[in-house]
Amino acid sequence: MKIRIITIHGIPNFGSVFQSYGLCKYLIDNGYTDTKVIDYNPGYHKNKSLMSTVGRILNYKSYIIRTKKFRTFLEDNLPMTAERFKTFEELKNHNFDADVYIAGGDQLWNVFYACGNDDAYKLTFVNGKKISYATSMGQKAFQREQLEELGEKLKVFSAVSVREPSTVSLLESVNIKATWCVDPVFLPDVSDYDKFIKPINEPDYMMVYLVTPSKLLEDCIKYLSQKYNLKVILCSGFSKKCTCDKFIKDLGPDEMLSYIKNAKIVLSSSFHATAFSLIFQKQFFTILPGEHTNERITDLLEMRGLSNRIITDKTLSEKTLDSVIDYSKTNNYSEHIKKSQEYLQRALTDD
Secondary structure: OEEEEEOOOOOOOHHHHHHHHHHHHHHHHOOOOEEEEEEEOOHHHOOOOHHHHHHHHHOHHHHHHHHHHHHHHHHHHOOEEEEEEOOHHHHHOOOOOOOEEEEOOOOOOOOOOHHHHOHHHHOOOOOOEEEEOOEOOOOOOOOHHHHHHHHHHHOOOOEOEEOOHHHHHHHHOOOOOOEEOOOHHHOOOOHHHHOOOOOOOOOOEEEEEOOOOOHHHHHHHHHHHHHHOOEEEEOOOOOOOOOOOEEOOOOOHHHHHHHHHHOOEEEEOOHHHHHHHHHOOOEEEEOOOOOOOHHHHHHHHHHOOOHHHEOOOOOOOHHHHHOOOOHHHOOOOHHHHHHHHHHHHHHHHOO
16 A cells, blocks of 8 residues: 655654654554655745744854754655655646555644645645544634635545544534544654664753743743752754753754653653653653644643643642652553554555
């Protein structure tokens, strides 16, 4: 069976890379060896704002190093099409000739991002069998017209699954039957990620990732670093977002994973940093990133019985920050993973 996946894989975000890897790894390990990601990288994925452009110029060396690390990792670990595509028209004019097309995970249908308004991620450029796997709508604040437009494009899909339980009912309201599935990073076994882990030559540290500057963030960093005597390592972007002892700007995907795996505490606003903290059973706290992306984090932590790991101005307290996760007492996720794997197998084989 020839499978072609479209997802967000080529941006310098370790979560996007590993959710792409997770889906491909699971499919290939289960006999679908002709599985590839369509190497689609539209120009809008590159932030062209003045601040971002200036940041790349001022940090040109780090930018080049990081870009090379991400591309090398993709070439070494992710099966991609030989052809690269930058526009919808290029996709439409290519003969993929696949048995099944998958709209993969990540926030492909979140209309508050450019990708959510790109028909490529709704597979309208091809005919044939189409399914989705754990595709995220990101949030619930959709206008009726937006939902109806999405529903019209999904009605030709043989099977639809989404990443947030809260969005299942949204699609059902426009007559699209949707199944909730776990994010692709949960499909492989943890050992499939351990091979990417590198030793980190640092004293005990707290990793801070993908955060927005705020007093809440600073209060968390100050309390946790002092209480546990931790070095603070910031691992994202080119602008210093918080107080830290070390700011690393050029990490590749495997290095990001290694910093999570070896951290004493992970503090982030990232869904995938939270997801890998769970996979590696780390102590972590999450500050919600914004109103249009919160559901993906709140749904995940609610299902694990760990909503108390979300820090807000209202929940911030010494008692909250002193709490420790006992993973033997968290809600079991393995049954959800099994059901998601079963969904994927059915979706691929059902006529």
